[in-house]
Amino acid sequence: QVQLVESGGGLVQAGGSxxxxxxxxxxxxxxxTMGWFRQAPGKEREFxxxxxxxxxxxxxxxxxxGRFAISRxxxxxxxxxxxSSLKPEDTxxxxxxxxxYGISTNRATYQYWxxxxxxxxxx
Numbered sequence: 001q002v003q004l005v006e007s008g009g010g011l012v013q014a015g016g017s018x019x020x021x022x023x024x025x026x027x028x029x030x031x032x033t034m035g036w037f038r039q040a041p042g043k044e045r046e047f048x049x050x051x052x053x054x055x056x057x058x059x060x061x062x063x064x065x066g067r068f069a070i071s072r073x074x075x076x077x078x079x080x081x082x083x084s085s086l087k088p089e090d091t092x093x094x095x096x097x098x099x100x101y102g103i104s105t106n107r108a109t110y111q112y113w114x115x116x117x118x119x120x121x122x123x
Contacts, residue, residue: 005114007117013121014123022096030053035051035099038095045095050070051071051079069082083119086119088123091119
């Protein structure tokens with residue numbers, strides 16, 4: 001069983017930066033793909049970024065490309081999302097998720113999910 005716990009959310013002004021972390025338990029972390037998704041009120045959960053087990057391949061949603069950076073530390077069983085140049089439309093609950101292998105933007109292919117952390121960007 002895998003457990004994922006996000007942290008680092010909060011309130012930030014537009015143009016600011018915020019860093020999210022997701023700590024994972026379970027032996028499969030170092031061989032798994034990790035993803036970040038977000039869900040704004042009244043909207044579907046959407047893909048933000050993903051990174052394969054080695055960190056050698058990443059993928060980003062067009063809306064965050066160039067502003068967000070995903071990384072991971074397998075020794076610490078942790079994946080990170082560094083967010084900069086934040087916009088009010090980035091306001092959402094951010095979730096980390098795990099799938100066995102390969103990059104995917106499809107949330108249905110991720111097996112484990114965290115509880116989420118709120119990010120609010122004020123204008």
